[in-house]
Amino acid sequence: MQKPIRRAALLFGLVAGLTLWQSGATAQYSETKPEEQKPQAVPQSGPDKGVGETVIVPRPRSTQPSRTPADQDRPGQEETFRFRTDVELVSVSVVVRDKDGNFIPNLQKGHFRVLEDNVVQEVQRVEAAEAPMTVAMVIEFSDLYWEFLYDTFQAAYGFVTSLKPEDWVAVIIYDMKSQILLDFTRNKAAANDALNQMRIPGFSETNLFDALSDVIERMESAEGKKSILLISSGVDTFSRTRYDAVLKLAQSSSTPIYAIGTGQAVRLWYEGRGYMSSPGGLTFLQADNQLRSFARLSGGRAYFPRFEGQFPGIFNDISAALRNEYTLYYRSTNTARDGKFRKIKVELVGPDGKRLKVVDQKGKELKYELTHREGYTAPRPVE
Known part of the structure; x- marks a missing residue:
């Protein structure tokens, strides 16, 4: 007792x-605040805004979330999210750090190579703004x-x-x-x-x-x-x-x-x-x-x-x-809607197509690692 x-x-x-x-x-x-970095462009808001839908609203797992036109902001109402589903455009968020955990900035679209199931994909755009x-x-x-x-x-x-x-x-x-x-x-x-x-x-x-x-x-x-x-x-x-x-x-x-x-x-x-x-x-x-x-x-x-x-x-x-991640977008060359898992690999490459060499201010080469999700599941045919 x-x-x-x-x-x-x-x-x-x-x-x-x-x-x-x-x-x-x-x-x-x-x-103790995160280190401030000067962003290339700072959006005025977060994800797209709308009224009436949020990610937390319960929904049946067997159905897709509804896609409604974007509503205009209404005075006196709290902002909520509008969601978009695009099964063709694939996004991959990538964090690049050196061996000491420092983030590597100023990477451009040409520095990234994306492979899906070992097939090179064309990167359409890269977003790095905070x-x-x-x-x-x-x-x-x-x-x-x-x-x-x-x-x-x-x-x-x-x-x-x-x-x-x-x-x-x-x-x-x-x-x-x-x-x-x-x-x-x-x-x-x-x-x-x-x-x-x-x-x-x-x-x-x-x-x-x-x-x-x-x-x-x-x-x-x-x-x-x-x-x-x-x-x-x-x-x-x-x-x-x-x-x-x-x-x-x-x-x-x-x-x-x-x-x-x-x-x-x-x-x-x-x-x-x-x-x-x-x-x-x-x-x-x-x-x-x-x-x-x-x-x-x-x-x-x-x-x-x-x-x-x-x-x-x-x-x-x-x-x-x-805040320092790069978001890569590409359209998969595999158009099959088979519901299978597709493995993603992201690499940094130089103009010669070989592994990108990153150096510090003293010219010393830095070891780095990329962190990103391992892949995604392809959509299934719509019945």
Whole structure:
């Protein structure tokens, strides 16, 4: 009897502490801002605007999202998104970094070579201008690992505080099922109010695969520099969606997934005292690998912070990656509507067609890597 009472008392204490911590979060994270870069052209708004549709509005999976004419902005109404589906034009978001993690700027269309199933494609245009971010936050909020909740709140509140005024954010939480706390908005206060609804978790399930697959599908029609921020232990309990099915969705998605693994410090404490022996230790290793796979296949990154001081750097890295990415567009030479997966490879090439050589200000050659999604699934015939 004492153990449940003690656990409840600790949980209430955690919530109270987080409430006090939140009041100082804005000042803490505003001190560390992403590095400002001069964009080539800054759009005045994010993705195309319209009235009446948002990415979070529930829709049947068996039907395509409706395509309505763009509505004119109406005074007194909050901006929402209009979505466009173009099955012929393929877009690939590419992040180019050197070995130290610095972004390589000023690349032009001629520097990129795209191969689809090893067939060279003609790049029609490359967009590199800074634009507002569109981020769907998917947050595990369950009683399964209540000890991890501090990391959860650190990541959620801290990321919202790091957003710029023109960025869009939505908040989705999940345990046994997912729940939309907030549709896309630029209002940080509204986002924090949504996070404030996360008080006492009600269930001990973490159906990660169901929640993530649902959000991936919803985000496909969104435009702009979009991403999913997954804040999770990486553990799935009883999802109806299989792991391999989520991997396929992530692999073919145009939305990169940035994952923050929670509970690393708590796990380290338990490991040091011999409490993380099998099978518990293997469960968390598998969970970490799942988060890494979601991020890698979709063109994002996974982070596993052990210390509070690491969070601002993570937020800066995610923001900088989205703001410094190149978006490539091409029309596939494969016109078959067969529903098959098509593998994408992006390379940097020089005028001679060989691998592009990148040097620093001193003329020293830099090693670099490209991050992008692995491919996409071709459309099927319309019946």
